[in-house]
Amino acid sequence: MRLLFCCEPFKPSQPDPDYAREVAAAEEAGLSWNLIDFEVLIAGNVAQALRRVESTETPELAVYRGWMLRPGQYRDLYDGLAERGLRLINTPEEYRRCHCLPDYYPLIERRTPRSVWTADPTLPSEQIMALLEPFGSHPVIVKDYVQIAQIRVGRGVLHPRRR
Numbered sequence: 001m002r003l004l005f006c007c008e009p010f011k012p013s014q015p016d017p018d019y020a021r022e023v024a025a026a027e028e029a030g031l032s033w034n035l036i037d038f039e040v041l042i043a044g045n046v047a048q049a050l051r052r053v054e055s056t057e058t059p060e061l062a063v064y065r066g067w068m069l070r071p072g073q074y075r076d077l078y079d080g081l082a083e084r085g086l087r088l089i090n091t092p093e094e095y096r097r098c099h100c101l102p103d104y105y106p107l108i109e110r111r112t113p114r115s116v117w118t119a120d121p122t123l124p125s126e127q128i129m130a131l132l133e134p135f136g137s138h139p140v141i142v143k144d145y146v147q148i149a150q151i152r153v154g155r156g157v158l159h160p161r162r163r
Contacts, residue, residue: 056085
């Protein structure tokens with residue numbers, strides 16, 4: 001099995017500092033690993049993003065340990081690694097099913113708080129507020145790829161949470 005980590009954006013031959021401890025742990029455990037250039041990957045140049053990933057003659061399982069990808073970007077990564085003899089542990093379909101709330105919500109609906117969503121980033125605030133009407137005046141969590149925020153529905157005010 002091979003672990004794949006994101007590289008440091010300004011020093012692409014080194015792991016991103018956020019993954020440095022995991023790389024050290026992989027080395028200590030004797031696991032093989034390679035670096036992926038995340039910024040180049042999300043820009044759409046898969047071959048360049050994977051330039052430090054060694055190919056293998058024997059099919060090998062791989063685990064991506066990096067920043068979140070959109071489903072299409074994950075598919076590109078999956079396909080690019082397959083060309084090098086590596087198979088990510090999760091297929092693109094499995095990744096999407098677990099990464100995108102509309103895909104996995106039916107599986108957890110009875111065991112999780114009520115949820116609503118929209119994929120339209122240009123949705124007017126009136127329509128957003130209409131989506132939130134079933135929650136009444138109770139606080140709700142608004143989540144996107146980057147930030148979690150709290151909205152007081154009655155006031156329509158967004159209060160970002162501090163990390």
